[in-house]
Amino acid sequence: MDYFLELFFGGLTRGSIYALIALGYTMVYGIIELINFAHGEIYMIGAFTALIVAGVCSLLGLNLISILILAIIISMFYSAAYGYTVEKIAYKPLRNAPRLSPLISAIGMSIFLQNYVLLAQTSDFVPFPSLIPEFEFMEPVAHIMGSSELVIIVVTAIAMVILSLFIKFTKIGKAMRATAQDRKMALLCGVNVDRVISVTFIIGSALAALGGVLIASHIGQINFYIGFIAGIKAFTAAVLGGIGSIPGAVLGGLVLGWTESFATGYVSSDYEDVFAFCLLVIILIFRPAGILGRTNTQKV
Amino acid sequence: MAEAILEVRELCKDFGGLRALDHVDLEIYPEQIVALIGPNGAGKTTFFNCVTGIYEPTEGDIFVLDRKGKKRRINGYKPNKVTELGLARTFQNIRLFPNMTVLENVMIGRHTRTKSWIFGALFRDRRTKEEEKETIEVSYEILKKMRLEKFVNELASNLPYGAQRRLEIARALASEPSLLLLDEPAAGMNPQETKELEGLIEQIRDQEKIAILLIEHDMKLVMNISDVVYVMEYGRLLAKGTPQEIKEDERVIKAYLGEDHDA
Amino acid sequence: MRKIIKSLQVSFWFMFLTFPIMVIRVDTIEKTVQWRWLNLLYVGLASFFLSFIWRFLIKKKEEGSKKEESGEQTITIVQKIISTPKYNRPIYSFIFLFMLAFPWIVSTYQTNIMISALIYVMLGLGLNIVVGIAGLLDLGYVAFYAVGAYAYALLNYHYHLGFWTVLPIGGLLAAIFGILLGIPVLRLRGDYLAIVTLGFGEIIRLILENWNEFSFGPSGIANIPRPGFFGMKLGVEEATIYIYYLMILMTIITIFVVNRLQNSRLGRAWLALREDEVACEAMGIDRMKTKLAAFALGATWAGFAGVIFAAKTTFINPASFTFLESAIILSIVVLGGMGSIVGVILAAFLMILLPEYLRAFSEYRMLLFGAAMVLVMVFRPQGLIPSVRRKYVYELKER
Structure with missing residues (x-):
């Protein structure tokens, strides 16, 4: 039972991170129908920024909690700036181009950013300081769920709530929903679509950075390549849940997290990634629009 | 009379709880021009989509005379199969292959x-x-x-x-069809072009010896060329008859002009 | 003056943006921090000047697109030369002769690079059937390449089958894989198809990496024999030249086949499928069957290329079949211009040869590669040489 719970919470932690990254994919896809391949790299840059902030701060002798908070804030801010810039350079000039062009541009951007970090920082795995403190009250259940796992789950939950409130009630949130439904119509109704797209990238990137800081601190090491596999998994999560749907991204992330956790725990750890993709293929075959996605019949 | 090329019996189509087609009957004989008219949302295009296999009907039967003269029930056939049997269609919102040549x-x-x-x-x-x-x-x-x-x-x-x-x-x-289905062929055309289209449709019927089923809002065109007119409203068949009969049908006039109009 | 201010703003933005990653390097083990202020200066200067060029090019592009809207389909000189036999024959013959003479002019090393480039031409043309002509976005194309390569390596290891026996088997196996994958996934819409094929590519690679008894895991398979020449064993140098000519032959066959397919009933059906699936079905085209044909045929070429790749390198391991390979092949297709044979060939040479000859900047190679992909898409989204629709000449044959 303990083992089951351990896997359960492990899956929940993983799933939360996937969900955080998946939100960026799903929001961007909802609005401009682009698989933003560079999104995984934004997450990786978030993790690196946090590493740098943590390094500088610990030299200044700050305590753990304030380092964690500073690292989260600064890396979210920087990732958002990167997301914004990437959109302006690689996607905005391609608004009316053939469908595949932005995708290739995104793949190029992803390769570029990976190598940028590789050259400016390092190609090796870098140990990442554990920024999340060990809580005393977690001691009795430590074999099931670590402190950092608790923090990840709680922080993710809070971020989700804030995001859904933001999208539901703010003006720009409404504009985002309108743009996702029909970009042309939103434009005609006076929505500044360019701004909506920018905001979408900024929010998505900030969330990815949040995920990056949390998971890096949990796992304890990063390198320039972590964005790729995390990005693909998160995209898988977004598709699983039904791309374009925000609750879908969260659900997809959790389903994926649990699948991986239980499959590696009970079956074999060699095929961790295979399970994720098999799950994806199976779900898409039986529910082609994802778990929460709507199948919209094409109007003829 | 010869056997019907297309025979539709009690056709129903539901979308969720909404009944878009409600027991519709229709038949077309060789070299006939049949028009399907009715207000927007009456279910005309849905009818087309059911017949050509894009939607699967909920209830009812669709029979088609295949190229060998055999009567076949085509419910649930894929669109490409339907076309192979000899039905070909156009679309209300033009669907050409834009980046290929004419x-x-x-x-x-x-x-x-x-x-x-x-x-x-x-x-x-x-x-x-x-x-x-x-x-x-x-x-x-x-x-x-x-x-x-x-x-x-x-x-x-x-x-x-x-x-x-x-x-x-x-x-x-x-595709050398035996039945051509035209979904609002005159939509967006000016009177001159519509007039030309009229001649063209009749010419197709006469030269190719095929039947034509068309959805159209242009009453002049419909009344001029149709042999039989079907009127639909709210997914049901309201009336059927020659253009003259339809023009004089009170239910049709009501449907088009509203309840208060005293004919 | 306003331009300068704008560029200054851009350069400040980038200096700010790249500040943490470019300037600070933290050593978490030694607990030291290294500050590299000079980098900031470089970034600032570079972005200042690049922003001028960027704006200039964007402006030019906008002017160009305006022209296109007003006029008809603009056909560039290059496209015209390619489509008129009078001009293209001499050019093609020259290229052909040059390619024939190539291995005798340069070193074995250069020839090897050229073989790689030709393999990518084949892969690009194969994927072009799937993505460029039929419009099915396949991000896992490399899986079929792997199938071909492992088919040769394993069949040779276990049953000592020779290159020429395995070549057709490899193609066939890849086609079967294509059909097996295609049946469940081809119902999916564009982007879902993309991600499922990506997943499939990764699954194949992960299986190869982990299933040691079957594929020898990450360490791969070595000592794969090069193709024999009528039973003779060739030295490294001769074998390279031999494979080179083999590759030239295969490339010509590929071009021939793709060209024929493109101008056939099947090829037209693919094009139509790319344009409008609903109209396609209404015109009597069997969507599944047509898509499967595209998938299987595309996969076949990857299978062939895989067998040749294994024979050329004599060593394969799963690391050769990562997503990056798929991305490169896809970039070749899109960069060249979807559906355009000449474009794809040109793009394959650019993508493979440029990085090779840019070894001087070896560290920056992939960086530049990524940047180039973005730039080409931004400034030439239709590809280097967009395909021109064929014109049929038969007209006015009165009956």
């Missing part, structure tokens, strides 16, 4: 009438060559009939609107 668009229409596959494409045996030559010739002939020959090598998307509508008809004709 001729190529029509050549696609010949797909069901030709056979070559991977082997033929790679080795270009004699049969494939002949088939290809015939495809080009037949397609060109059809373009000429539809007065589109001057556009042959133009991209379909560069054509003027009226010509695009005609090209859709040409593409459908290329």
Whole structure:
């Protein structure tokens, strides 16, 4: 039972991170129908920024909690700036181009950013300081769920709530929903679509950075390549849940997290990634629009 | 009278809880022009989509006379199967292949009438060559009939609107259908173009000896060329008859002009 | 003056943006921080000047697109030369002769690079059938390449089958894989198809990496024999030249086949499928069957290329079949211009040869590669040489 719970919470932690990254994919896809391949790299840059902030701060002798908070804030801010810039350079000039062009541009951007970090920082795995403190009250259940796992789950939950409130009630949130439904119509109704797209990238990137800081601190090491596999998994999560749907991204992330956790725990750890993709293929075959996605019949 | 080319019995189609088609009956005989009219949202296009296999009907039967003269029930057939049996259609919102040339668009229409596959494409045996030559010739002939020959090598998307509508008809004709289904062929045309279209439709019926079912809002066109008119409202069949009968039908007048109108 | 201010703003933005990653390097083990202020200066200067060029090019592009809207389909000189036999024959013959003479002019090393480039031409043309002509976005194309390569390596290891026996088997196996994958996934819409094929590519790679008894895991398979020449064993140098000519032959066959497919009933059906699936079905085209044909045929070429790749390198391991490979092949197709044979060939040479000859900047190679992909898409989204629709000449043959 303990083992089951351990896997359960492990899956929940993983799933939360996937969900955080998946939100960026799903929001961007909802609005401009682009698989933003560079999104995984934004997450990786978030993790690196946090590493740098943590390094500088610990030299200044700050305590753990304030380092964690500073690292989260600064890396979210920087990732958002990167997301914004990437959109302006690689996607905005391609608004009316053939469908595949932005995708290739995104793949190029992803390769570029990976190598940028590789050259400016390092190609090796870098140990990442554990920024999340060990809580005393977690001691009795430590074999099931670590402190950092608790923090990840709680922080993710809070971020989700804030995001859904933001999208539901703010003006720009409404504009985002309108743009996702029909970009042309939103434009005609006076929505500044360019701004909506920018905001979408900024929010998505900030969330990815949040995920990056949390998971890096949990796992304890990063390198320039972590964005790729995390990005693909998160995209898988977004598709699983039904791309374009925000609750879908969260659900997809959790389903994926649990699948991986239980499959590696009970079956074999060699095929961790295979399970994720098999799950994806199976779900898409039986529910082609994802778990929460709507199948919209094409109007003829 | 000869057997009906298309015979629809008690056709129903539900979308969720909404009944878009409610026990619709319809039949078409060879070389007839039949019009389907009714207010927007009456279910005309849904009817087309059910007959051509894009939707699967909820209830009822659709029978088609295949090319050998055998009557077949085609409920749930895929669109391409339906076309193979001899039904070809156009779309309300033009659906050409915009980045292919006009001729190529029509050549696609010949797909069901030709056979070559991977082997033929790679080795270009004699049969494939002949088939290809015939495809080009037949397609060109059809373009000429539809007065589109001057556009042959133009991209379909560069054509003027009226010509695009005609090209859709040409593409459908290329499959040598026994029944041609036209979904609002005159939509967006000016009176002059509509008049020309009228002549064209009659010419198709006379030359190709095929039946035509059309959805249309232009009453003048409908009344001028139809042999039989069906009127639909709220997914049900309201009336059926010759253009003259329909013009005088009180229920139809009510449906079109509202309840208060005293005829 | 306003331009300068704008460029200054851009350069400040980038200096700010790249500040943490470019300037600070933290050593978490030694607990030291390294500050590299000079980098900031470089970034600032570079972005200042690049922003001028960027704006200039964007402006030019906008002017160009305006022209296109007003006029008809603009056909560039290059496209015209390619489509008129009078001009293209001499050019093609020259290229052909040059390619024939190539291995005798340069070193074995250069020839090897050229073989790689030709393999990518084949892969690009194969994927072009799937993505460029039929419009099915396949991000896992490399899986079929792997199938071909492992088919040769394993069949040779276990049953000592020779290159020429395995070449058709490899193609066939890849085609079967294509069909097996295609049946469940081809119902999916564009982007879902993309991600499922990506997943499939990764699954194949992960299986190869982990299933040691079958594929020898990450360490791969070594000592794969090069193709024999009528039973003779060739030295490294001769074998390279031999494979080179083999590759030239295969490339010509590929071009021939793709060209024929493109101008056939099947090829037209693919194009139509790319344009409008609903209209396609209404015109009597069997969507599944047509898509499967595209998938299987595309996969076949990857299978062939895989067998040749294994024979050329004599060593394969799963690391050769990552997603990056798929991305590169896809970039070749899109960069060249979807559906355009000449474009794809040109793009394959650019993508493979440029990085090779840019070894001087070896560290920056992939960086530049990524940047180039973005730039080409931004300034030439239709590809280097967009395909021109074929014009049929038969007209006015009165009956």
